[in-house]
Amino acid sequence: MIDISSRVRSVWRRNWDAFIRTYRVNFIPPFVEPVLYLLALGFGLGTYVETIDGIPYPVFIAPALVSISVMYSSFFECTYSSFVRMYYQKTFDAIIATPVGIDEVIAGEMFWGATRGMIYATLMLPVLLLFGVVAMPSSLLLIPFSGLAGLLFAAIGMCFTAITPGIDALNYPSFLFITPMFLFSGTFFPLELLPEPIQYFALAVLPLTHVVTINRAITLATFSPINLFNLAWIVVATAVFFLLAIRLMRRRLIV
Amino acid sequence: MTDQEEETIEDIIVARDLEKRFEDLTAVDRISFRVRKGEVFGFLGPNGAGKTTTMKMIQCISPKSGGTLEVFGMDVDAHPREIKGRLGVVPQETNLDPDFSAYRNLLVYARYFGIPKREAEPRAEELLSFMQLEEKRDVLIEKLSGGMKRRLIIARALINAPELLILDEPTIGLDPQARHLIWEKLRSLQAQGNTLVLTTHYLDEAERLCDRLVIMDHGKILVEGPPADLIRKHAGSDVVEAARTPEVVARLDRLGLDYDIAGDMLQVFTDSPHDVARELLEVCRHEAVMVRPATLEDVFLRLTGRSLRE
């Protein structure tokens, strides 16, 4: 069905090497972002909100910041950045002239997108620890979980990349899908405050909802059986979008 | 064409009735050809003739729509990875990796072939010096000139020590110095026993480099053979060119000689150029008559016409 071997690694490594080459610009956002959000929302807005369900507001939003950062970095890596490599740089064309096949190129890109999410989560963790808004040692789980969550957003992004007519059209999923998720996935206020139909909608089709729920369980060190449902949702959705992305990309690139 | 020849292991590429269709267009229309081990084989043809499409099918990156195609004796649909591992590719559109230097481009590319780093590093240095790019070793792609990029992409195509090189317009847009350097390198690759398949729009290049070539148009192969044979067969030994005046036309008609019209000039393809020239000098000023040997360009234009392709 899909034709994938260890050659995926060479595609992943290409992106890793390019990332390391420009590490200075790449490593700054994950340090700066949580500081800005925590100061503005956590401690600014938090003065009025104080607690949500008995949790201090900065502690409430800390897992959401990690989730959002993973979503953005993985999704944008596999939309705009992958599109540039595919369409403008012709990098995919160059690679498929070697024994590496198109399935491996796309899989390597998605694993790289996931890795980026993981790198961001890893770099954010010490900042959050410094602010004292995440529990240890359970919060170490943020790192492996960000790999899975990252793969989900990378795969969703890659599906859009496979069908977009041009780079500008990628703004549609960014504004119509990613931005609403940023706001309505239990990130800055609990899902339960929304009307019930919207809650169900969020649980059904907004992947970030499940990611935030799990990350919040991790940073608060309070796990519940519901988290298994969240995890299952993410695993299934990741598998579906991963395979779909490869299918759609084959259709686009094999002519 | 060559279907009746007996099959030998010396054939690196064998295509029979090879066909490629895009939705409503047949880009390659049931062509047959064989490329023998160690030869330089050329594909010529006007824009849109189907050369690149044919190259991409040989490279196993574009699936054929019909016919059979074997490279190294393997079917392209069944063994793409094995074939691609033994192939070097210079694409028509330069696709070097802009995120890396010249040297790192070679290393990153070597990784796609699974070549270990300790082998790839000396090989990359060697190839940079082979293509005279040592000084640009650590320069980013965007800072290379067009000719340097083309040389680097040839170096990249050699990273896996391929037995067969596919070069789609290797000297596109290069100055004469760079073209001569590339010709020299391609010849030395052939001397080492490599097989080369190339496309080009420079007919002098094809004439110099190719042992055999085909001229394609509208997805079909019009002729195949060594350049000298094609010239002899389709243009004769020489060409007499004369101004296109009514007197010249009248004289040629009276002599019963065929001629081609090329703008304000007439061309007579002939094996006895001096006799023709002498006749024409009687009705022309002498500067207006020129005798020259026939070239592949004459063959090309005669076979594919003079009108521009859209």
Ligand SMILES: Nc1ncnc2c1ncn2[C@@H]1O[C@H](COP(=O)(O)OP(=O)(O)OP(=O)(O)O)[C@@H](O)[C@H]1O
């Ligand atoms: N992906 C594609 N989809 C549809 N048509 C295509 C595609 N690729 C090529 N074609 C068409 O196939 C025909 C042959 O194109 P090809 O690129 O093989 O020509 P070529 O001989 O390499 O020309 P050139 O000398 O300009 O490079 C052209 O009519 C072209 O428009």
Ligand SMILES: [Mg+2]
């Ligand atoms: Mg072409």
